Every structure is written in C-alpha cells, then in structure tokens.
Amino acid sequence: MNVNKNIDSISLKDYAEESYLNYSMYVILDRALPHIGDGMKPVQRRILYAMSELGLNAGSKYKKSARTVGDVIGKFHPHGDSAAYEAMVLMAQHFSFRYPLVDGQGNWGTQDDPKSFAAMRYTESKLTGFADLLLSELKLGTVDWQPNFDGSLLEPTLLPAKIPSILLNGTTGIAVGMATDIPSHNINEVLDAVIHVLDNPKATTKDLLKYIQGPDFSNPAPIIVSPEELQEMYETGRGGFKVRAYWEVEGNDIIVRALPHQASGSKILEQIADQMQKKKLPMVVDLRDEGDHKEPVRLVISLKSNRINATEVMNHLYATTDLQKNYRVNINLISLKGSPRVFALNDLIAEWLKFRQLTVLRKLEHRLDQVDDRIHVLEGLLIVYLDLDKVIKIIRNSDDPKKELTKTFKISEIQTNAILEIRLRQLAKLEQIKLEEEKGELELERAELEKIIKSKARLKTYIKKELKDIKDKFGDERNSPIESLSEAKAFSEEEMVTSEAVTIILSKAGWIRSAKGHDVEASNLTYRGDDKLQHFAKGRNNQTAVFFDSGGKAYSLQAHSLPSARGMGEPLTGRIVSESGVTFEGVAIGTDESKILISNSAGFGFISNLSNAISNQKKGKQFMKTPEGANVISPVAITENHKFVAASFTSEDKKGVSYKLLIFPIEELPVLPKGKGNKLINISTKAFKAKSEFMMDVCCLAEDSKLHIHHEGKTGGKIWSLSELKNYISSRAKRGRVLPEGYKGTILLEEIEKSKDAALE
Numbered sequence: 186m187n188v189n190k191n192i193d194s195i196s197l198k199d200y201a202e203e204s205y206l207n208y209s210m211y212v213i214l215d216r217a218l219p220h221i222g223d224g225m226k227p228v229q230r231r232i233l234y235a236m237s238e239l240g241l242n243a244g245s246k247y248k249k250s251a252r253t254v255g256d257v258i259g260k261f262h263p264h265g266d267s268a269a270y271e272a273m274v275l276m277a278q279h280f281s282f283r284y285p286l287v288d289g290q291g292n293w294g295t296q297d298d299p300k301s302f303a304a305m306r307y308t309e310s311k312l313t314g315f316a317d318l319l320l321s322e323l324k325l326g327t328v329d330w331q332p333n334f335d336g337s338l339l340e341p342t343l344l345p346a347k348i349p350s351i352l353l354n355g356t357t358g359i360a361v362g363m364a365t366d367i368p369s370h371n372i373n374e375v376l377d378a379v380i381h382v383l384d385n386p387k388a389t390t391k392d393l394l395k396y397i398q399g400p401d402f403s404n405p406a407p408i409i410v411s412p413e414e415l416q417e418m419y420e421t422g423r424g425g426f427k428v429r430a431y432w433e434v435e436g437n438d439i440i441v442r443a444l445p446h447q448a449s450g451s452k453i454l455e456q457i458a459d460q461m462q463k464k465k466l467p468m469v470v471d472l473r474d475e476g477d478h479k480e481p482v483r484l485v486i487s488l489k490s491n492r493i494n495a496t497e498v499m500n501h502l503y504a505t506t507d508l509q510k511n512y513r514v515n516i517n518l519i520s521l522k523g524s525p526r527v528f529a530l531n532d533l534i535a536e537w538l539k540f541r542q543l544t545v546l547r548k549l550e551h552r553l554d555q556v557d558d559r560i561h562v563l564e565g566l567l568i569v570y571l572d573l574d575k576v577i578k579i580i581r582n583s584d585d586p587k588k589e590l591t592k593t594f595k596i597s598e599i600q601t602n603a604i605l606e607i608r609l610r611q612l613a614k615l616e617q618i619k620l621e622e623e624k625g626e627l628e629l630e631r632a633e634l635e636k637i638i639k640s641k642a643r644l645k646t647y648i649k650k651e652l653k654d655i656k657d658k659f660g661d662e663r664n665s666p667i668e669s670l671s672e673a674k675a676f677s678e679e680e681m682v683t684s685e686a687v688t689i690i691l692s693k694a695g696w697i698r699s700a701k702g703h704d705v706e707a708s709n710l711t712y713r714g715d716d717k718l719q720h721f722a723k724g725r726n727n728q729t730a731v732f733f734d735s736g737g738k739a740y741s742l743q744a745h746s747l748p749s750a751r752g753m754g755e756p757l758t759g760r761i762v763s764e765s766g767v768t769f770e771g772v773a774i775g776t777d778e779s780k781i782l783i784s785n786s787a788g789f790g791f792i793s794n795l796s797n798a799i800s801n802q803k804k805g806k807q808f809m810k811t812p813e814g815a816n817v818i819s820p821v822a823i824t825e826n827h828k829f830v831a832a833s834f835t836s837e838d839k840k841g842v843s844y845k846l847l848i849f850p851i852e853e854l855p856v857l858p859k860g861k862g863n864k865l866i867n868i869s870t871k872a873f874k875a876k877s878e879f880m881m882d883v884c885c886l887a888e889d890s891k892l893h894i895h896h897e898g899k900t901g902g903k904i905w906s907l908s909e910l911k912n913y914i915s916s917r918a919k920r921g922r923v924l925p926e927g928y929k930g931t932i933l934l935e936e937i938e939k940s941k942d943a944a945l946e
Contacts, residue, residue: 326551565600
C-alpha cells in the first residue's frame with residue numbers, strides 16, 4: 186500500500202475535538218453573544234454599519250429594506266437574507282428594543298405576532314437618532330478595522346458606542362454551552378449609574394441600585410421582584426424576575442392595557458377561553474380583543490357581576506396564563522479581553538467605561554494628529570506671505586520648484602505640496618488673515634486636547650459632559666414600575682365550583698351520589714338490587730362531604746366530584762382505601778365551622794367542628810375512637826338544636842326486650858377535635874359486650890320541633906312534642922326511661938320540623 190508521506194495523520198477523536206471547539210468559539214464570539222463595548226452581535230453591527238454607509242441616517246429619506254439586506258449579506262455577512270432581515274426587524278420593533286436603532290416604515294410586525302412583518306421588498310427603513318450614538322465617531326480613529334469575509338472591504342470590529350447599549354436594549358442569545366439573557370433598562374437610570382462610577386470607581390452594585398431601579402421595558406406592565414432578588418441578580422449576574430400585565434377595572438370588565446414583554450395577546454385569550462370551556466372560570470362570561478392602532482393592547486375580560494373580586498381573578502390568571510411571565514437574567518458578555526464572562530452590574534459598567542475611555546482617547550489623539558497636521562500645513566502656507574515674490578519667482582523659473590522651495594525655505598514636502606496647490610486668488614491679504622486666525626484657533630484646540638489626553642481627571646470630566654448631553658437629548662421616564670407583591674395564586678378546584686344546593690346520599694352497600702337541591706326524597710330513589718338508603722346530608726356543591734365508617738374513620742371527598750343521582754352512583758371504596766369488614770354509617774357536609782354530633786353504639790359521643798374530620802388522605806382519618814365491638818352511628822348536623830335524644834336497646838332474661846329514651850340539654854355534650862368522647866347514655870359494659878344492650882340511634886331537637894320515633898323501614902310510629910316527653914328529660918349519662926310497648930326491631934329517631942309536622946300526622 187502506497188502512503189503519501191506529505192499527508193499528516195490525526196486521530197478521529199482529536200479531529201472531532203478540535204473541530205467542535207472551533208465551531209463553539211465561532212458561535213460564541215461571532216454569532217450569539219454581544220460585546221460589552223457596543224452591545225452588538227456581529228450581524229447587528231454589520232447592519233448598522235451598512236446602513237450608515239448607504240447614508241441612511243436619521244435625517245435622510247427611507248430606502249427599501251432589501252437594499253440594506255443586500256449590502257449586508259453581499260459585503261459583510263455571507264448568510265441567509267431572512268436571518269439578516271429578521272435581525273434588522275428586531276432592532277426596529279419598539280416592543281422588542283427599548284430604544285430602537287432602525288426606523289421602519291411599513292409593516293414591521295406586532296407584539297401579538299412579532300414575525301408578522303412584511304417582506305423586505307415592501308418595507309422601508311433608515312437609522313434612528315439613537316443609532317447615531319453608536320456610529321457618529323466611527324470615522325474618527327476610534328476603533329480597529331478588519332477585512333470583510335473576502336478581503337475586498339474593511340469593516341469595524343466594534344462600534345464606538347457613547348452609551349452602554351447592552352444595558353439599554355438588552356439581548357438574548359444561545360451559544361454552545363452558554364447563553365445570555367439581559368433585560369433592557371432606562372437610559373436616565375443607566376447614565377446616572379455610569380456617572381456615579383466615573384466619580385466613584387470603587388462603587389458597589391448596592392450603590393448603583395440607588396440609581397438603577399431594575400429592568401425597564403417599553404410598556405407599563407409592572408415588574409415583580411423583591412429588593413433582595415434584585416440585589417442578588419445584579420451582584421451575581423444571574424437571577425430572574427416576573428412581569429405582569431397592567432390592567433384596570435371598568436364596570437364589570439377587566440381591561441388589560443399592557444402585556445408582559447414579548448407576550449402574545451391572542452395566545453393569552455386562547456388560554457383563558459380554554460379554561461372557560463373547561464368550566465374552570467365560571468366567573469368570566471366573555472372575552473374580547475378591542476385593540477386597534479391607537480391602543481394596540483386592549484383585552485377585555487367580562488365578569489359575571491361587580492361583586493366578583495377582580496384582583497382574585499387576575500391573580501388566578503397570572504398563575505395560569507401568560508398574563509404573568511418569568512424572565513431569566515444571565516448577564517453573559519464578551520469582555521474587552523475577548524472571552525465570555527458573566528458580569529455583576531458594577532463590573533459591567535466599570536468594564537464599559539474602560540472601553541469608552543479608550544475610545545475617547547483614540548478619538549482625541551486622532552483629532553490631535555489632524556490638528557497638528559493642519560497647523561503644520563498652515564505654517565508652511567504662511568511662509569508664502571512672508572516672501573511672496575520669491576516664492577513666485579522660484580515657481581516660475583525653477584525646473585524643480587518643489588525641491589527648490591523645500592531647500593530655500595527649509596520646509597517639509599507636505600508644506601511644499603500645499604504651497605504649490607495654492608490658487609492665485611488665495612494670495613490676497615485677506616486670505617493670510619484667515620489662515621493666521623485658523624492657526625490660532627487650532628493651537629488653542631491642540632492645547633486643550635493635550636490637557637485632556639494627559640489628565641485622567643479631565644478625561645473623566647469630558648466623558649461625563651458627553652453623558653449628560655446624551656441624557657438631556659435622549660432621556661425619558663421609566664415605563665415599567667417595580668413592585669414586590671405576593672405570589673400569583675390559581676383558584677383551587679373548590680373555588681372554581683359554583684355554590685349550588687345538593688343532597689349527598691349514602692346507601693347501605695356504600696354507594697354514593699349527589700342530587701341537586703334539598704327537596705330530594707332520598708328514600709324514594711332507585712337503588713341497586715336489595716340496597717337501600719343508609720344516610721343523607723344536605724349542603725352545597727362547593728363544600729367537602731365527609732363519610733364515616735363503623736370503625737370511626739372519616740373520609741373526605743369534594744361534593745362536586747361525586748357522581749350524579751340521576752344514576753345509581755358509584756361505590757365509595759373506589760375513591761378511598763378502607764379496612765376490610767367495616768361498613769359506612771353516615772355522611773356529613775357543611776363549612777369548616779359546621780358542627781356535628783358523632784356517637785357510637787357503646788353510648789359514647791361528642792360534638793366537633795366538621796373541619797376536624799376533613800383529611801386529604803385516601804386511607805381516611807381516625808376521628809372517633811370506638812370501644813371493641815362498637816359501631817359508629819350516623820352523624821347528626823347541629824344547627825339551632827338545644828336538646829339531645831338517645832335511644833337504647835336492652836334485652837333482659839326476666840323482663841324481655843325494652844327500648845329506653847334519654848333527653849338532656851345539648852350543652853352537656855363535650856366539644857372535642859377527635860377522640861372517644863363522653864358517655865351519652867348509661868350502657869352496661871358487661872351487657873354491651875354480651876350484645877344485650879347498646880345505643881341504637883341519636884337525634885337533636887330544636888325548641889319548637891317534635892320527635893318522630895319509628896321502626897326502620899316502616900312508616901308510622903309516634904310523633905312526640907317536647908312537653909309530652911318531659912318524663913324522659915334528665916341529664917347526660919343516665920339510663921333513660923323505658924318507651925311504651927309496641928316498638929320492635931331497630932328504632933330510629935327523627936326530628937320533625939313544623940313544616941313537616943302536618944304531612945306526617
């Protein structure tokens with residue numbers, strides 16, 4: 186095998202590493218990251234330079250954007266025309282750049298759709314006055330120049346920016362392994378901070394935050410960030426903040442007048458409409474986009490009534506839509522040394538001032554060289570007027586007047602050429618006076634330039650005056666207020682649900698469902714097979730229903746999540762995790778402050794707030810401690826009741842079966858968060874264990890209500906008023922009195938209100 190000895194071999198690993206490193210450095214330095222000096226990426230710098238070369242300054246006429254893009258990609262930036270045009274569009278959009286650099290005429294996109302701009306053959310453009318701050322000193326010896334991509338032209342390596350442009354307009358970019366995210370700021374605040382650093386080189390970021398309040402965008406949407414977050418962001422160069430929409434209330438409408446930076450109004454309306462469709466925003470009835478040319482952003486969110494808290498609605502929308510957006514800050518720039526670096530605020534301004542001082546020095550030195558050259562020429566010209574006849578004679582008679590003049594008057598070649606180029610009409614006495622005046626003025630200027638160049642203090646004063654003049658000309662007020670508010674909070678599922686009357690139904694087999702309204706006859710509903718009603722409770726759709734099992738555990742479910750009573754419902758065990766062998770005895774529903782009476786067959790019970798029984802655990806919460814063999818009795822809701830009623834069953838060998846009733850004031854019941862409770866009616870422990878005595882049911886009575894005592898599953902029984910039951914009234918933990926004969930099986934107690942009294946009797 187013949188191998189060419191002139192070919193160097195390299196491993197694939199080394200080749201790949203070197204190639205990728207070269208590519209990475211190209212992307213970082215020549216595409217994605219801006220330079221701290223002028224705050225520009227290469228494509229932006231080339232666009233501005235090309236426009237200045239075309240004479241498209243702020244005072245000129247507009248020219249087709251295609252003309253600029255053609256020059257950019259043909260002379261300086263050999264990439265796609267669409268990429269160059271998009272970069273140009275970005276610098277023209279007032280909602281993208283705080284201080285636009287390109288003045289566009291035509292369709293340049295909208296905040297709602299920034300990429301909806303017209304093609305470059307339709308739009309026209311020129312530079313803004315603000316761009317002059319980057320370009321005006323370009324030809325004054327301030328920056329280095331480099332060959333363009335084909336070596337046919339020169340282009341500036343940087344623009345001689347008079348202001349820290351990177352802070353004013355900000356930027357975003359993604360390189361290889363790093364990114365940059367810099368927000369825009371207000372020019373007044375930034376220039377005040379720069380002047381402060383000029384006067385106090387050791388100024389800290391904390392000192393500068395007295396001048397720079399924070400980021401500032403092109404609309405009044407408030408920026409949400411705490412002072413601590415702000416300080417950390419500027420001290421480390423990394424952090425983040427939020428921007429919220431600016432809104433006002435007009436009648437029942439919320440009017441959104443300003444959106445977060447680069448947020449889309451149409452996307453926000455879609456997000457809100459999606460929530461409305463899913464019935465997650467019942468308080469919002471309509472959405473409209475009323476934006477026009479005079480008021481580009483005007484989103485209208487119509488509420489059901491003026492009683493709805495608009496602030497709470499907006500807090501929910503902040504948390505669930507782009508009406509609030511998070512912004513990352515990563516102040517990553519190419520430093521003066523040519524390498525990427527994350528800057529703190531004080532370091533960034535100090536570094537930029539080094540660039541500006543160097544630029545101004547170069548400008549002054551360049552001007553000093555021009556002044557020296559002109560004075561040198563003027564000194565030669567004034568020699569003509571000292572001996573005009575001799576000069577004329579040499580020019581007329583000498584074969585080599587240039588050489589003769591240089592030798593005779595001991596002047597330089599440059600001075601000799603200037604003398605030879607003088608026109609006859611310039612030999613007048615008046616012209617001599619003008620030259621002498623010009624020379625005097627230039628000598629004064631030279632002395633002033635030399636003073637500034639040699640003195641750091643004078644140089645700082647010079648730069649400070651420039652910055653103050655720029656502030657007077659371009660300064661404006663802050664747009665974005667800085668606020669430190671509480672976090673946006675989305676509505677909970679319960680808050681989204683409308684408050685409707687419902688009846689929660691529990692069957693003996695443990696099936697659950699929810700019926701609309703409080704007029705439902707739960708016992709008349711259809712049940713599966715031999716199943717029948719166990720218990721029901723009345724409440725609201727946005728409340729929590731609590732189910733109790735026979736072992737004293739409580740299980741919580743949202744009422745609005747329960748299946749409709751139009752069907753058979755679904756088993757409770759499908760929603761929770763219960764122990765084997767337990768049965769479900771009852772349900773309660775109400776507010777957190779609602780009170781219930783919970784009891785068990787061993788004769789113990791207590792009163793508690795419903796909130797004490799609520800739990801998020803699927804396996805439930807142990808609410809009542811029950812003695813061995815005892816079952817929980819269906820809970821009783823307590824409203825205006827003032828009497829408690831308990832019925833017990835006793836089976837004695839000699840006396841047979843008897844039913845006892847005990848009534849006592851409800852104030853005698855303990856109020857506990859959970860536990861075993863106190864004895865309600867005296868049940869013999871021995872008899873209870875033998876299952877010959879236990880408490881069957883409980884009830885609470887209001888002053889004007891009656892007690893219905895009947896057999897389970899049977900109508901009839903007897904209705905008693907409190908006056909008829911006075912013999913059964915005693916105190917808590919007594920045995921109670923025996924009910925008249927005639928009751929059999931399971932005895933149930935039911936409070937009868939006046940409205941139901943006539944129907945039952």
